[in-house]
Amino acid sequence: MVYCYGLKRCLGTGRSTASVVSLPTRRSLHRDGRHRLSNFWAPTQQKASTKTAREDGHDLLVRAGFLRQAQSGIFHLLPLGLRVQDKIERLIDKHMLSLGASKVSLSTFSSEELWRRSGRLDKGRGSELFSLEDRKGTKLLLSPTHEEEITNIVANAVHSHKQLPLRLYQVSRKYRDEARPRQGLLRGREFLMKDLYTFDSTDDNARCTYEEVRRAYCAFLDDLRLPYVVANADSGNMGGSLSHEYHFVSEKGEDTVITCNQCDFSVNEELFVGRPEKVASAAQASIETQLAFFVSKDRKTLLNVIYPAGSDVNIYAVKAVFPDVDASVEDAASVWKRTEGARDIVIVFDPRITNPRKTATMMEKRGDWRTLGPVNVEARLLEPLVGGEMILLTQAREGDNCPRCESGSLKLHSAVEIGHTFHLGTRYSEPLALTVTDQNNQQRHVSMGCHGIGVSRLVGAAASLLADEKGLNWPLAIAPFSAIIVTASAGTEDADKVHDLLEHVGVDAVVDDREQKVGWKLNDADLVGYPFIVVLGKAWADRQAIELQCRRLGFKEAIDLGDLAAKVQELSQRL
Known part of the structure; x- marks a missing residue:
């Protein structure tokens, strides 16, 4: 029992005396800078609540302690989920820096008046906009996107073509009153999104910027090392005449992407138009x-x-x-x-x-x-x-002739959209009066682009894409921890040695120093989906050998401690 001393006012005397208050024994916390699960809240549930069907990615995210549902379409991120989200954000920051973009943080609230001026208010009212009014009667929206606000900011700050190009981005919460929230993070009412807004003095410059952004998006997706497709897409309510979608191919997807097996034809089914085939x-x-x-x-x-x-x-x-x-x-x-x-x-x-x-x-x-x-x-x-x-009036079917090259055949993919790029032109700069003086001192409307990545959506999509019967299976680039060190002994000295070795070569590792048995810890590690599991078990006790596991690659082998870092780095090239 642990005691703490406080002051107690003596009744009727006005004097203070020391009193003893008993508290439960406090569990010890390690403060040596190493990642330990004893210090980290990960409320996993090793047994599924039902046995009727295979769990999907969202079910596993809940059971593995990444998130909890607050309401329909609204979720709380727990520490494991936040680590995944943070890694995605850092990866985004890296590629936005390559574009010369500056990071901002715009308010969740948006002016209804600005949306009225842009012409989007009536299109959104009564459908997916969350609207509210403050005590002064000012009408506001919970922003599903920030084109109006960022255009207004730039209009008041930029006045010459010499101040362009300008590239501004943020990672922020967005809100959409979905009629039927479903599939967890894939279609929620509150979500985290990266949006990049670009401003150029001419349309030609804006189109060049658009291509730079497309390359940066592909580089970002390449870093994830997950299969993706880029499809020509409909601009919809965003406006503009040029847009592309970025998809993970997944059976859980709500979109259908059509590709050719011979050429680079790739299009969302919303834009697909078939051409008459040459038949008798x-x-x-x-x-x-x-x-x-x-x-x-x-x-x-x-x-x-x-x-x-x-x-x-x-x-x-x-x-x-x-x-x-x-x-x-x-x-x-x-x-x-x-x-x-x-x-x-x-x-x-x-x-x-x-x-x-x-x-x-x-x-x-x-x-x-x-x-x-x-x-x-x-x-x-x-x-x-x-x-x-x-044109044909029917939908594409698997094996149809490609309308572009005619020699290839079409393949249909169910896919999850995780990014979208739009060339907006003057869609927002005209109604919101964003102009600059050009080289001839004439006023010209700025040409814009907006480019989004669904951060929380990406978490849900990646979880679903690689999950198996044992649990989640994260891509190395965004895993909550790259490796977990499981030890059978109560002490952590050996595990700390392995932790420091991995950290030295850039592998973020965590030590499972909880009191549960090794079998429980290994099942828990599979459920959470760490790319690497390092086991200090019998082989370690016998000959200082480590069992290295990588479920995604089907790798399980006992190796010497001195070879661990090199082997992890070698396998990492395939994750």
Whole structure:
């Protein structure tokens, strides 16, 4: 029992006397600068809560003590998770420094007025924006992104082309009111994100900056040594005309990336447009068909898409041919029928159907338009043309011909997006009045770019990508610790010697000096997913040999202490 002495006011006397207060015995803490699990809070749970299915990466992150859920889509990071996050941030800092970018920290709050000026407020209101109002009635947002704020800051500070280029980035919390948060960190309502904002005096300079950022992003992903793909992408609500997504290939992914096995064609399915294949007209004439209805935004035009049976409609191709379509309407024909006033019918045939009139007659006989009932509207035909070229109206399938090289075949990947780069041009500088004087002393709008990496999303994606039946399996670059030293003895002198040896060659190691048995410690190390496990067991007692394990590489071997550092460095080249 440990006692501490305090002062106690004596009742009725006004005097203070010493009193003895008993406290539980305090566990010892090592303060020699070495990493020890006895000093480190890692609340792991070695037994899964259910045995019905294989755990995914998020389940393992919770059970291995990396995070805890606070609410739906909101998570607390624990010490192990914070170490992973910190390593990702340091890696990001390294590559942002290579671009000459300066780090900032912008407020979580954003001005609703700025979002109104940029034109994004109405698009976001009622969907994914968290909005609030202070006691003075000022309307604010919890920022999902910071284009408006950073543009406003630069507009008040930069006035000449000589002050450009400028590259500013931050790693900060963002907020999005997801309708259905799911898959843990992959789609949450609060998330950590790195966003880089670039400012150039001309569009040409901004595009050069964009390519520099793309190379830096690829270098960052190369450092992780995880398989990734870069895909052409849709700019969406961000604006601009040029963007790329950066994905980990994963069965847990919500995106589909389409690549070619022969050329560098790579695109998000949202941008995929197929080209007609060269097949005999006789084969085309025998194609079975099916029909899909879509309605226009004003509900007055019914679009009939006729395409080969056995395929799925590519809504992005449909939008390219008929931009006014509202793809969110499920029962398009019924909505169109209820619309009053003049109405229109448009029919578009997939180009593989070479005899539209004959096909339409056949479809009418078999009742494809029966649900429309009697209509006194004459249909008009629309050719599936984009930029003067015919396009297919169906989604890509595994093995289809590549639309770029035509000799390759397509492969479809489920993928998790962990980064996105956008060339914005003057999308934000115009409405927010960000201008500089050019060489001719004329005012010119600054050309911008924004480039994000989902830091917390990356944690969840990497965890899912390499997890196996034993637990997590971190990439060396972002593992909470690169190596764990497990010892059977109660003392730590031998383990400290190994710890110092590894630290000397740049391997951040931690000593498992907890009181549990060796078998428990090894299971715990597998669950957490340390790249290297160093065991001081029987071989150490017998002949001062260390058992080195690397589950990801299937390596398990007893080696001399003098060879440990070199062997770890050798294996590290493959992790």
